[in-house]
Amino acid sequence: MPLSRRRTVAGALSSLAALAGPGAPLGAAEGRLTLPGESFTVTDHRAFLFAAAGEAPAAGRRPWILYAPTLPAYPDEAERWMHEQFTRAGVAVAGVDTGESYGCPAALAVTEALHAEMVRRGYSPRPAVLGRSRGGLWAAAWVIAHPEWSAGLGGIYPVYDWRTYPGIERAAPAYGLAPADLAAAAAELCPIERIDVAARAGVPVCIIHGDQDAVVPLGPNSARLRDRYVALGRGDLVARVVAAGQGHSFWEGFFHCRQLVDFLVARARAGAAD
DSSP states (O other), X not given: OOHHHHHHHHHHHHHHHHHOOOOOOTTOSTTBOOOXXXXXXXXXXXXXXXXXXXXOOSTTOBOEEXXXXXXXXXSBGGGHHHHHHHHHTTOEEEEEOOOSOTTXXXXXXXXXHHHHHHHHTTBOSOOEEEEETTHHHHHHHHHHHOGGGOSEEXXXXXXXXXXXXXXXXXXHHHHTSOHHHHHXXXXXXXXXXXXXXXXXXXXXXXXXXXXXXXXXXXXXIIIHHHHHHHHTTOGGGEEEEEETTOOSSOOHHHHSOHHHHHHHHHHHHHHHHO
C-alpha cells in the first residue's frame, strides 16, 4: 500500500474512533423500523440483521442485502414495506453503524468485519448492496473496494459524490483530512471518481432518484454513475428510475419501487447461487 494511502487510512481510522463509537441497541431510537431480527456488535459497532422468512438455504448460500446508512434513525419506518418484501422473499438485510463516516476507509474496514461475520454465520460472500441517500457513499465505496463481493448495487436518491453532499467541509473529518487535502485526494477517495472499477467488474445497478432533488442532485450523482458505465460500454447494466417532479423526500414511491425491490432480491439470490 502506498505511503500516502496508509496515512489516509490511518487518519480515517483515528477520526472514526471519535465519530462513531458503539451504537445503541437496535430499536432504541424512536421510530426505528421493527422487523424480526437481531442486534449485535461488530468491532464495537452496532450491527443489525433482519432475518429472512421461511426456511434458510444451505449454509454459505443464504442471500442477503448489505444496507447503508445504518444509523440510530436508519433503517426507518418509511422503509418498512421494502424490507418486508426482502425478508418475505427469503433475503436477509444487515448493516453496521459507522456513524457519519461517508464511505471513508475506516468505515469500509468495519463493513468488512460485518461481511466476515455474515459469512461466518452461513450467509453468501456476495450480497446485493443498497444505499439510501448518503448511504450511497458507503454502498459505492463497498462495490469499488470489493466488486468480487458485490452482486449488485441499488440506490434510493443516493449520494456518490461527497462534494455535492455533505460537502467537503463536512466530509473531511471522517476521512481524517483537512478539507483542502480531501479535495486534492478526490480521484482516490471520492466514490464517483472510481466507480469505473465497479463498471469494469460488471456490477449491475438499479437506482430511483427524483429529478427535482436539490439535496442530492441527480446529475452529479446517479446520472454521472450511469454516464461512467455508458462510457465504458456497460450502460446495459444500469437501470435508472427517474421520479418526475420529486425531490429528496419521503414520497412513498421511493420506498415502494417494485423495480428496485425485485432487482435487489434477484441480485441477492444470484450472489448466493454463485
